[in-house]
Amino acid sequence: MRKIYVIGIGAGDPGHLTLQAVKALNKADAFFILDKGEEKADLTRLRQDILDAHATDRPYRLVRAADPERDRRAPEYSPAVDDWRRRRADLYEEFIARELGEDECGAFLVWGDPSLYDSTLGVLEEVLERGSVAFDHEVVPGISSVSALLARHRTGLNRVASPVQITTGRRLAEGWPGEVDDVVVMLDARQAFTRHLDRELFIYWGAYVGTKDEILVSGRLAEVSDRIEELRAEARARKGWIMDTYLLRRG
Structure with missing residues (x-):
């Protein structure tokens, strides 16, 4: 069974990582990164800094893809968000199915805490409901903003x-x-x-x-x-x- 860790990495300071988060980092075979473009490249660099400092026990792969953009000009907010989350679910499904072996672990690094105004858990639930790829997942809480x-x-x-x-x-x-x-x-x-x-x-x-x-x-x-x-x-x-x-x- 594939395993996915959803790891809260804090609000931006690498020192926000908990000991539980560090242990989870060192169990992952692949880290899934959504690239938000050059404008927010420093967010990607901060993730890499965290990995360089703490994911040191084993080799890992970085799997990147461009983050789908939400239509901010849409007249209605909720349908635009639903569409954006569906397109993210497509990416997550592909990440897990193509980039993880049956007995491997993958991880999403989530700013702050995964339970507070973050879509990762909801998107993963949508992927599970589709039934095309099976996996277990574990949430590691983080320091929120x-x-x-x-x-x-x-x-x-x-x-x-x-x-x-x-x-x-x-x-x-x-x-x-x-x-x-x-x-x-x-x-x-x-x-x-x-x-x-x-x-x-x-x-x-x-x-x-x-x-x-x-x-x-x-x-x-x-x-x-x-x-x-x-x-x-x-x-x-x-x-x-x-x-x-x-x-x-x-x-």
Whole structure:
């Protein structure tokens, strides 16, 4: 039976790897890498740095393919994501069927934690449901960008006896969620925090957390919002992409 490891590798710092992740790295015969193009080549280099530092017990193969692009101009979000995930499933199915022997192990290196806003587990489930290739899979948890952000700001995720919600920029743009005072926002291409300047909010914001390009800002949202927008624009122009996460805290 083929074996697949889905390994959380942390938010960008090679030191985020757990001992469990290092053990899994050294069991893999092949690592499957989706290339996101020259603009995000530094993400591929970081993966290679992790392998160079920790996958040292045995030889391995790197299997690369271009990551399918999601149609960001589609009028409806969910159908576009479903199509993108189907095309990823096609690639994963080919990876496993063609690149792994019946008794070999393959691995996907997932930024942060595989359980938090990542598609790898869902795509692998789709491949299994197709029934054309059989495999077992194991998930190795990692340090998420949320955990790394809060550690860098030296604050907690929740307050005593209070709930916290993790959501996306798309959802925050639609309104403040429910009856919570602490909201973590990921995947915010819209800078949705700018729609909530009228609230008494404190923000803990970070971009490229855990990497040499890390940027951190905290303060009252109304006072630091413009600064975050400027930093975001500068960083995106310099690197061609940005990945940021933030905690909004009311009261």
